[in-house]
Amino acid sequence: MKAPDFSYEKPTTISDVLALLANNELECQLLAGGQSLMPMMNFRMASPGTLVDISNVSELSGINERDETIEIGAMVRYRELELSEIIKAHCPLVAMVLPYVAHAAIRNRGTIGGSIGLSDPAAELPAVLLVLDGKIEITSEKGIRLEPARTFFKGIYETSCEPDELITKIILPKKHLKQKFGFHEIARRHGDYAMAGVCIAQDIDLKVRVAFFGVADRAVRSIAVEKLLSGNSDLSEQLIKDAQNALNDIEFEGDMNAGPEAKQHIAKVVLERALKEMKNE
Ligand SMILES: Cc1cc2nc3c(=O)[nH]c(=O)nc-3n(C[C@H](O)[C@H](O)[C@H](O)COP(=O)(O)OP(=O)(O)OC[C@H]3O[C@@H](n4cnc5c(N)ncnc54)[C@H](O)[C@@H]3O)c2cc1C
Incomplete structure (x- = not known):
């Protein structure tokens, strides 16, 4: 399929971009790398009146x-x-x-x-x-x-x-001294969108933040898992198991890859792998 008709603008300053966006009649949508928006337009999931290409705005x-x-x-x-x-x-x-x-x-x-x-x-x-x-x-x-x-x-x-x-x-x-990070994702092929993934940050005071992607309607933090992991310097096998069991405060949503229950399962797997990788660092 081809994209519906649209007008095209390529401003070179932020103020020119903002002036276009402020004009409701133009029904503008911003075009950056086009890697998501162009396919969405071709599938008619997006139909901007005016495409505002910001790739020549050096201030960005x-x-x-x-x-x-x-x-x-x-x-x-x-x-x-x-x-x-x-x-x-x-x-x-x-x-x-x-x-x-x-x-x-x-x-x-x-x-x-x-x-x-x-x-x-x-x-x-x-x-x-x-x-x-x-x-x-x-x-x-x-x-x-x-x-x-x-x-x-x-x-x-x-x-x-x-x-x-x-x-x-x-x-x-900026990263603080002794701050630690973890990451793991599972995708059907390397480079495809993840079926589920997790990012973890552990601060010097052992406060932990944990966010999942590919499992809900947006990237989400699990406060239950964060509470359980925070304050622990040793990521023991038992603590990792407890963290997996605590992962029930997210409203898991299915997609074309897997249903909500499978998403929860994969989220537990990526959490375990990311924590084990952090422990072995
Ligand atoms: C086959 C395939 C696999 C992919 N796999 C992954 C993946 O594994 N992980 C991943 O993260 N992404 C993946 N992507 C998406 C890719 O990362 C996109 O490039 C990205 O999501 C959008 O960036 P873009 O610069 O291309 O934005 P565009 O496609 O140009 O724009 C995307 C949206 O953001 C808006 N936008 C752009 N810039 C701004 C701005 N400055 N202010 C406000 N709104 C703005 C646009 O209006 C549009 O709605 C994949 C894409 C494809 C085609």
């Missing part, structure tokens, strides 16, 4: 190190993140998950802003943002707001971003 590029944080422009592509020494040094969890985000050809085009803006329930980066307590910088003609990841993702392809708003940056805290 760049990975910048600040005192406490790393700021990533919304148009930074996965491949640039994969190659970045700043990301390797300060955001090791991002570096861990990137090889599992889609296939190399898609990583050459796909962007961090597109991944966060889409909120696909099976995408890795929303879960990374949840466990790192990341923030999303969102800009409109009304101003700039910073939204914590924990309130940003609302459901399948649904975020708190309004139609007149643009994600301009993703802000992640």
